[in-house]
Amino acid sequence: MSTTTAQISDTPVKLKTGNFVWHELRTTDDKAAEDFYTHVVGWKAKGSGDPGGMPYTLLCVGDRETAGLMEITPSLSAGGMKAEWVGFVGVDDVDAYAHRLEQAGGKLKFPPQDIPAVGRFASVEDPQGAVFFLFKGSLADAPTPPPEGTPGTVGWNELAANDGESAWPFYSGLFGWKEDSIMDMGPMGAYRIFSNGGNSIGGMMTRDHSKSSAPTWLYYINVGDIDAAAARIQEKQGVILMGPHEVPGPVWIILANDPQGVMFAVVGTRKTAAA
Structure with missing residues (x-):
C-alpha cells in the first residue's frame, strides 16, 4: 500500500460520514486503462503531481476530479494489492472509525x-472480507458536485456479500446508513x-456463490446512453458480461471486464426500446 493510493485531489473536499467520496482503479497497466476508460466514460485524465514520484492519474469531468487510477507495482503486488x-467512505475521524x-x-x-x-485514510475489510477505505479530507470546503447522473460520476455502490442479511447490520451500525427498501429478486x-440521509446511494445483496469467488463492492459509472457505452466498451476490447439490462428507475446497466480483467459497471438511459 502506498500513500499514492489515496491521492484523491487537490480540490477541497467536504465529507459527510457515510458518503462514498472517491473511487479508485488499481490496474496492471495504467496507460492502457487510461486509454480504455477515457474512451468508454468520457473522462479527461491528468497527472496528480504526486511529490512521492509514483504516478497517479486523476479522472475528471470537466475540471472536477471524480476518480483516480494507479498502476500496481511489483512491490505493491507482493504486499497483496x-x-x-x-x-472511499468519508468519516469525521479515521482512527476512531478504524477502531469501531x-x-x-x-x-x-x-x-x-x-x-x-x-487527508487521512485507512484500508479496511468488512467481517466478510469486502475491501473499502475510510477517508477524512484535510481541506474544509468543496465545490458543488456535478448533478446526479452526470456522466463520469459514480451513480451506485453495490455490495455482493457472502451473506447480505448479516452484512447490513455491520454497515448500518458503522455509518448510520438507512434502509430505503427491499427488492425481492426471486432465487x-x-x-x-440504502441511503445516507438523502437519495439512495447503493444496494446490498448476497453474492451468487457459483459465479463469484469473494465478496466485493461494485461501482456503477454514469455514462449517458447505455447502447453507445456498450459500443465503446467493445471498441476498446472490453468484455460485456451482462446487459444492457433494465433495472428500476428506469435505467439500464452493463457489467463488464476492462481489458486488464477488472470488473466494472456502467449505468445509463436508453433512447430506444429494448431489442
Whole structure:
C-alpha cells in the first residue's frame, strides 16, 4: 500500500460520514486503462503531481476530479494489492472509525496514514472480507458536485456479500446508513437499497456463490446512453458480461471486464426500446 493510493485531489473536499467520496482503479497497466476508460466514460485524465514520484492519474469531468487510477507495482503486488476498483467512505475521524470497525468484526488491512495536504485514510475489510477505505479530507470546503447522473460520476455502490442479511447490520451500525427498501429478486434473494440521509446511494445483496469467488463492492459509472457505452466498451476490447439490462428507475446497466480483467459497471438511459 502506498500513500499514492489515496491521492484523491487537490480540490477541497467536504465529507459527510457515510458518503462514498472517491473511487479508485488499481490496474496492471495504467496507460492502457487510461486509454480504455477515457474512451468508454468520457473522462479527461491528468497527472496528480504526486511529490512521492509514483504516478497517479486523476479522472475528471470537466475540471472536477471524480476518480483516480494507479498502476500496481511489483512491490505493491507482493504486499497483496490486486487489480480492482475500490471505494472511499468519508468519516469525521479515521482512527476512531478504524477502531469501531475492528470492534464490529472488521479487519484493518493498512493502518491510518496521512497524505500531506489531502487527508487521512485507512484500508479496511468488512467481517466478510469486502475491501473499502475510510477517508477524512484535510481541506474544509468543496465545490458543488456535478448533478446526479452526470456522466463520469459514480451513480451506485453495490455490495455482493457472502451473506447480505448479516452484512447490513455491520454497515448500518458503522455509518448510520438507512434502509430505503427491499427488492425481492426471486432465487437471487433480497436486494437492500440504502441511503445516507438523502437519495439512495447503493444496494446490498448476497453474492451468487457459483459465479463469484469473494465478496466485493461494485461501482456503477454514469455514462449517458447505455447502447453507445456498450459500443465503446467493445471498441476498446472490453468484455460485456451482462446487459444492457433494465433495472428500476428506469435505467439500464452493463457489467463488464476492462481489458486488464477488472470488473466494472456502467449505468445509463436508453433512447430506444429494448431489442
